[in-house]
Amino acid sequence: MDELILAKFNEFVKRRSLRRTTQRDSIVRIVFAKDEHFTAEELFERIHRTESRASRATVYRTISLLVDSGLLREIDLGGEQKTYDPNFLEKPSHNHLVCVDCGKVVEFEDAHIDLLNDCITRRLGFRAIRQSIHIEAGCEQLRLKGRCPNLLATRLSGKRIKKR
Amino acid sequence: MDELILAKFNEFVKRRSLRRTTQRDSIVRIVFAKDEHFTAEELFERIHRTESRASRATVYRTISLLVDSGLLREIDLGGEQKTYDPNFLEKPSHNHLVCVDCGKVVEFEDAHIDLLNDCITRRLGFRAIRQSIHIEAGCEQLRLKGRCPNLLATRLSGKRIKKR
DNA sequence: GTTATTGCAAATGATTTGCACAAGG
DNA sequence: CCTTGTGCAAATCATTTGCAATAAC
Numbered sequence: 001m002d003e004l005i006l007a008k009f010n011e012f013v014k015r016r017s018l019r020r021t022t023q024r025d026s027i028v029r030i031v032f033a034k035d036e037h038f039t040a041e042e043l044f045e046r047i048h049r050t051e052s053r054a055s056r057a058t059v060y061r062t063i064s065l066l067v068d069s070g071l072l073r074e075i076d077l078g079g080e081q082k083t084y085d086p087n088f089l090e091k092p093s094h095n096h097l098v099c100v101d102c103g104k105v106v107e108f109e110d111a112h113i114d115l116l117n118d119c120i121t122r123r124l125g126f127r128a129i130r131q132s133i134h135i136e137a138g139c140e141q142l143r144l145k146g147r148c149p150n151l152l153a154t155r156l157s158g159k160r161i162k163k164r
Numbered sequence: 165m166d167e168l169i170l171a172k173f174n175e176f177v178k179r180r181s182l183r184r185t186t187q188r189d190s191i192v193r194i195v196f197a198k199d200e201h202f203t204a205e206e207l208f209e210r211i212h213r214t215e216s217r218a219s220r221a222t223v224y225r226t227i228s229l230l231v232d233s234g235l236l237r238e239i240d241l242g243g244e245q246k247t248y249d250p251n252f253l254e255k256p257s258h259n260h261l262v263c264v265d266c267g268k269v270v271e272f273e274d275a276h277i278d279l280l281n282d283c284i285t286r287r288l289g290f291r292a293i294r295q296s297i298h299i300e301a302g303c304e305q306l307r308l309k310g311r312c313p314n315l316l317a318t319r320l321s322g323k324r325i326k327k328r
Numbered sequence: 329g330t331t332a333t334t335g336c337a338a339a340t341g342a343t344t345t346g347c348a349c350a351a352g353g
Numbered sequence: 354c355c356t357t358g359t360g361c362a363a364a365t366c367a368t369t370t371g372c373a374a375t376a377a378c
Contacts, residue, residue, distance in 0.1 A: 076240045076242075076298075078240075097284075097285060097288060097290060099290060100293060106288055106290075108284060108288060110280070110284055112280055113277070113280055113281070113284070116274070116276055116277055116280060117277070117297065117299060120261075120272060120274055120277070120299075121261060121299055121301050122304075124261060124270055124272060124301075125303070125304050125305065126261060126263060126270075126299075126301035126302060126303060126304055127301055127302045127303075127304050127307060128299060128300075128301050129264060129300045129301055129302055130299075130300045131297065131298065131299040131300070132297070132298050133281065133295065133296070133297050133298075134240075134295065134296050134297075134298070135281060135284075135285055135290075135292060135294075135295040136292075136293045136294045136295070137285050137288075137290035137291055137292050137293055138290060138291045138293055139289070139290060139291075140286075140289050140290055140291050141289065143291060
């Protein structure tokens with residue numbers, strides 16, 4: 001499955017008369033091996049947990065290429081580092097809900113929302129290109145039962161929870 | 165009108181046992197004198213075009229206070245500098261459409277969208293706190309007539325247009 | 329007076345870049 | 354070969370912070 005993406009990427013690379021390299025290949029494979037969002041630094045660490053090797057500079061440069069190619073998207077999760085989302089090929093129009101209690105990011109799609117946004121855009125005199133919805137929300141289970149199934153997992157994994 | 169906001173801010177300042185200073189007063193006045201979005205640097209420049217004086221550090225620190233107080237909101241316009249929006253008091257639930265042709269930012273409110281987002285959030289097991297929609301769009305007039313009323317103005321004013 | 333605030337300059341931290349060497353086609 | 358990519362270390366740039374002097378209350 002991610003081999004298909006790699007093929008698309010290499011097509012893009014060729015079209016731009018760039019070169020296929022071992023570093024680019026392994027970075028792309030690692031990016032699309034999971035459906036998780038990541039920062040440049042997290043990707044760098046993930047790479048170094050494998051047998052592959054690539055410098056920080058190459059990681060940053062390859063991320064830029066992936067974004068240019070349309071295979072990867074930068075999303076706004078409000079942190080200090082940029083966050084990237086590898087799931088837009090599978091779900092071309094998904095949005096993000098971020099739980100302020102546990103930091104969990106939930107992806108969702110909704111055709112009604114998309115349609116409504118399109119209407120609004122047209123009414124304003126524009127032609128929609130891309131839209132993204134960002135919802136900050138609290139965990140209902142935490143509020144009612146005093147605990148949230150994600151909260152513990154998040155703490156254990158040492159993930160960053162949005163401050164504020 | 166902005167004197168009311170200043171009063172609210174000073175209330176907040178007192179509640180936190182902080183101090184009312186000339187710098188803070190003038191920064192708040194300048195922030196809410198217009199309904200324009202701005203970056204820290206742009207605010208710093210605006211201040212220095214008046215008779216007021218405040219260091220860059222104080223500008224940054226006061227922006228943080230304003231955000232904490234809920235009077236100012238950080239919004240995502242995708243630039244390298246953080247952007248702030250002083251209009252959430254007047255329009256508590258507005259969203260942003262950014263024109264990729266001219267960089268113009270249009271604010272819009274829509275009750276249907278808000279309701280729909282609320283439903284989706286609840287369905288996912290969360291309780292909505294805040295939501296924002298970011299639409300990137302092209303100018304319909306530019307496409308049809310080959311020119312956009314905002315484009316020239318934007319170029320003249322030297323505003324940053326979103327790259328990509 | 330005591331505590332918070334300011335301004336400056338230095339520190340930080342993510343991302344970018346120049347350059348010499350290595351690798352792709 | 355000739356051109357693009359890589360890794361390193363240095364540069365950038367927005368933002369933050371330590372500290373001594375200053376201003377609130």
